Amino acid sequence: MRTAFIEELTELAGADPRILLITGDLGFGVFEDFARRYPRQFLNAGVAEQNMTGLATGLALEGRIVFTYSIGNFPTLRCLEQIRNDACYHDANVKVVCIGGGFSYGPLGISHHATEDIAIMRSLPGLTVVSPGDEWEVRQATRALVATPGTCYLRLDKSKAPPTHRPQDTFTIGAARRVRDGADLTIAATGGILEVALEAAEELATLHDLQARVLSVHTPKPLDAAALATAARETGALFTLEEHTVEGGLGGAVAECLLELGVVPSAFRRIGLRAGFSSAVGSQSYLRARYGLDRKSVVATVLDVLERKREQ
Numbered sequence: 001m002r003t004a005f006i007e008e009l010t011e012l013a014g015a016d017p018r019i020l021l022i023t024g025d026l027g028f029g030v031f032e033d034f035a036r037r038y039p040r041q042f043l044n045a046g047v048a049e050q051n052m053t054g055l056a057t058g059l060a061l062e063g064r065i066v067f068t069y070s071i072g073n074f075p076t077l078r079c080l081e082q083i084r085n086d087a088c089y090h091d092a093n094v095k096v097v098c099i100g101g102g103f104s105y106g107p108l109g110i111s112h113h114a115t116e117d118i119a120i121m122r123s124l125p126g127l128t129v130v131s132p133g134d135e136w137e138v139r140q141a142t143r144a145l146v147a148t149p150g151t152c153y154l155r156l157d158k159s160k161a162p163p164t165h166r167p168q169d170t171f172t173i174g175a176a177r178r179v180r181d182g183a184d185l186t187i188a189a190t191g192g193i194l195e196v197a198l199e200a201a202e203e204l205a206t207l208h209d210l211q212a213r214v215l216s217v218h219t220p221k222p223l224d225a226a227a228l229a230t231a232a233r234e235t236g237a238l239f240t241l242e243e244h245t246v247e248g249g250l251g252g253a254v255a256e257c258l259l260e261l262g263v264v265p266s267a268f269r270r271i272g273l274r275a276g277f278s279s280a281v282g283s284q285s286y287l288r289a290r291y292g293l294d295r296k297s298v299v300a301t302v303l304d305v306l307e308r309k310r311e312q
Contacts, residue, residue, distance in 0.1 A: 102243025119248025157192030
């Protein structure tokens with residue numbers, strides 16, 4: 001996802017001198033071409049994310065479209081006050097980019113796990129939250145955010161789903177994409193864990209004769225209420241999947257949305273982190289399995305919820 005983002009931003013920067021990329025002393029090995037081609041549109045702010053965000057806001061208020069870049073929690077939670085008070089409050093064209101959503105940097109421990117960021121960032125007034133699931137969505141999201149006024153958050157992941165786009169597909173901020181059809185249940189996923197949703201849907205179809213609709217909710221905010229309500233009405237059971245705490249993340253957003261609309265799925269489960277902080281370290285795939293977010297666990301959760309519903 002990181003490579004897709006920087007390649008797309010490099011192309012866009014060549015056509016729009018307002019675009020500026022500021023890194024928090026990261027991105028070595030992928031930013032060299034951008035910095036060489038556009039030295040006046042690139043800045044390394046050092047390991048000073050709060051200063052980076054304040055600087056980005058000032059430049060944005062002078063007419064720039066500024067992307068700030070770091071990993072894990074560093075460009076978000078470390079400088080939350082600056083994002084809130086400087087960028088969001090002034091509706092500045094600052095695009096906060098995190099490469100390291102969820103357990104992407106699992107071996108580095110809790111300081112590098114981004115597992116509360118969606119909940120916190122989506123609570124900020126006026127801030128758009130985008131969490132793409134595959135490389136095509138990353139490229140399209142990068143373009144869309146350049147054209148989206150105000151402060152935005154782009155949450156990138158080390159993992160990614162296989163290509164999901166079809167020739168007729170379009171990417172629109174706030175519009176979920178149906179990447180697999182199904183009438184028996186819906187799995188709504190955000191971020192790179194979309195790959196697990198697709199794997200689980202394939203196993204449910206192959207081994208259990210259950211056809212799962214899969215939605216890529218690439219924009220947790222603004223949320224596509226219409227697509228989620230339609231899925232709940234048409235498939236009954238609705239499961240959300242995210243590499244993120246269930247408190248305040250995609251699952252919470254979907255529950256709030258459907259309840260306000262008066263749409264009640266026949267079954268509903270938020271699949272995400274419920275165990276508090278992770279004291280474990282390991283690869284992203286290892287931590288997904290440990291916390292019930294891998295294909296096997298998702299299939300087991302879906303079957304258990306549906307069985308309990310049948311027994312009621």
